[in-house]
Amino acid sequence: MDLSSDRMNEYLKNATEETLALIETLCGIPAPSGLEDARADFCKQWLEEQGAKGVYIDAAKNVIYPVACENAEKIVLFSAHTDTVFPDVEPMPFIRDEKYLHSPGVGDDTTCLAVMLMIAKYIAKNGIKPKDCGILIVANSCEEGLGNLKGIKQIMQDYAGKICRAYTFDGQYNALANDCVGSHRYEITLKTEGGHSFRDFGNRNAIVAAAQLICRLNDCKIPVYNNSRTTQNIGLITGGTSVNTIAQETKFFYEYRSNNAQCLAEMKTFFEEQIAWAKAENIAEIAVNTVGIRPCADGVDEKELAEISKNAVEISQKYSGIPCICRAGSTDCNIPMSLGVPAVCVGSYIGSGEHTREEKVEIESIPVGLKIAAELILQYFEKE
Template sequence: MLEKLPQTFLDYVEENRQALIDLIADLCAIPAPSHNEGARADFCKRWFEAHGAQGVYIDEALNVVYPYGCKPEGEVMIFMAHTDTVFPDLEPFAPRYEGGKMYCPGVGDDTANLAVLMMLAAYVTRQGLQADCGVLFVANSCEEGLGNLKGSRQLAKDYAGRIRQVVSFDGYYLMLCNGAVGSQRYRVEIKTEGGHSYGNFGNRNAIACLASMIDTLYTVKAPTGGRTTYNVGTISGGTSVNTIAQNAEMLYEFRSDCREDLAFMQNFFEKTVECYRAMGIEVEVELLGERPCTGDVDPAAQRELEGRCLDAIEQFTGKRVEMLASSTDCNIPLSQGIPAACFGVCTGGGAHTRGEWIDLESLPTGMKIAGSLVLSYFHG
C-alpha cells in the first residue's frame, strides 16, 4: 500500500487547480501532429526551465527530457506523457468550456496527462526530493498512429541497459494498461498495364486485382493464442469510369497481443503478396508502422509496478480497475523486457474525435493518483 500523500503536495494540488487548467489550454493551443511536435516541445522545455529544471534537452526524436538526479550510466526510472496528437491540423485549437468540461481535440489524449506530468516534475524540483535512482520526466514524441512510437524508441536507445521501469500517462484513470498490443501497418500498391475501358478490354485492372487481394486477406482465420484483428482501412486508385485502372492501393494492418499470433499474421500477409506477384502482378509494399508485443518481462517486477499503479488509482477512486493490453508508448519497454504500465490522470470521452473532452473536476483526483505513484519513488 502506498504511503499517504504529504500535506505539501495536497496543498500544491489545491493551489494549482487553475494553473493546471491554464497549462492544458496553453498546450492545446500549440499544434502537435506526430512528427511535427517542435513548437510544443520548445514550449515544454521553456516551461520546465522556468520552474527550476536544469539539464533539460530536446533529443533528435523531439522528446523533451528532464533528467532529475541522474548519474552517468546510472539506472533510471521514466515517467512520460506524449506531446503529439492524432490530428493533422497546424492551426491552433481553442478550448471550449461547458458544463464543467473542457472540449478540444487532443485535450485528453494526451494534453491533460502531459500537463499533469509537467506539474509533478515542478513539484519534485521545488521540494528537492531524492530517489534511489535517476528519474527522467519526458514529454515524448510520436505516440500516435504513424508516429510509430519514435520517441519511446529513442529513449530506449539512448538509455539502453539503464531503464528500471517505465510509466506512461495516457488515457483515463479508470483502467490500467499492463501489456502491449503489437501491430504491423502497410501501404500496398498494385500496378497493371491498364488502358481504355473499351479499346483495351481484357487488360488487367489494378482495382480488381486489389479487390481480389483484399478478399484473400479476409479469408484468414485469426489465430487464438491471444486477441488478433486485421483491417483494410483505406483504398484508392483508378483514373476515370472509362479507364482500366493502372494502379490501386490500400492501407492494411493487423494487430495482436500475442507474439506468435502476430508472426502468424505476418507470414500469411507475406505469402499472399508473393502469390499475387507470382501471377505477374506488380505489388509494392511499404511498411508504415511496426509496434512490438510484450517480450520476456520479469513477472515479479511487472506485478510490483502494476500493484503500485493499482494502489494509487484505488486510493483516490475506491476502485480496483481492470488491467488490459493496448498499444501505447509502453510497447517499446515491454518488448525489451522492461516493466512498464500506462494509465491516465483524468476522465473524459471522445478521444480521437473533434468533440474530445475532459471532466475538469477529475483533474485534482488524477493529479493525486499520479502524484501518489511518482512520489512513492522519492524521499526527503
C-alpha cells in the first residue's frame, strides 16, 4: 500500500486532531486489567460507526474486527491492549497543553490503541481488501501485570493454526520488541503457631521463616545461555501483628524472568527445590499460589522473524527519522511467539513516564505514529 496515494495522504493529513480527541475520550474511560468492559464497549461502537462490519466482543473482553477472515487459511493479527496498569475505576485527570498529552496510561497503551483504531477506520470507510490473507484488528484485554495476557491467549486459541504473523502496537517508536521476556510469578504464604514474644519465645515465627526462604532464593546462581538475560525479584512482603507478637502469617511475592526458555525451566527447578527444602525443614506451613505465567518464544522461524523485524524497523525509521532499536520485552507478543508465530511489538508515539501518573505523550509524535501503523498494516492490503 502506497501511503502517497491521494486518498491515504489526505486521510493522514486530517487524522491527527481526530486521533488526539479519540485518545482523550479513551483516557476518560477507566480500564484496569480485567475491568475493560466500558472501554471495550466504546471501541466496538466506535468501529461500527466507522462502517466496520462483523465487529464483536469475545469472552475475554477483546474487541475483534475481522477483515476477510471467514475463508482465510492465513491471518495476520494486529492488536493494541485496552487495559491500563492503574487500578482506578474513576476517570483519571487528562491535560493537553501545547506540547504534550498528560494522563496516566495516555501512552501505554491508549495512544497506540487510538492510532490502530484510526487505521481500522480507514480500512472500513474505504472497503479495501487484504492481498492474500485475512486480517484481525483487535483491541485486546489483560496485557498489564496480573492480567496474564488473557486477552491475546484467547485470540490465539480461537484462531489456532491460522494466525501466521502478529503485530502488537505498544510503547514508543524508538524501539521494538522482537524477543520475549518470559516470567513466572508466585505468591508464597507461610503460617506458624506464633504467640507472645516473651511467653512463647521459641515458637516458629512466620517472618523469620520467610526471611530464611528469601535468603535461599536470593542465593540462586543465575543461569546463562549464549546472550540470555535472567533476573529474579522479591517484590512485596506483608505479615505480622505487632512488635511483641511472634508472627503467625506472612506472605511475599517472587518472580523470575528470562528471554531464554531453558533458563526459565532451570529457575523453576531451583524455586521448587527451595520450597521442598522449606517444607522438609518444617520452617512453616507453606502454600504457593502461581499468579502469573508469561512464556518465552518457542519454535519461531528465525528467518521470518528477522524479515518482519527488519521491515518494522525500516518503516519506523522512515517516518520518525530516529533510530529504532530491537530488544526483548514482556508484551502480548509472548503468546504468539510461544506458539511459534513470528511477532513484533511496535510503538506509536514518543513520550515519558510510562507506568507512572506523570505519563505524557508528545503531540507532534502522533502523525508519525499514524504513518508507521498505516504502512505496517496496509502493506498487507491491495493497492488502491
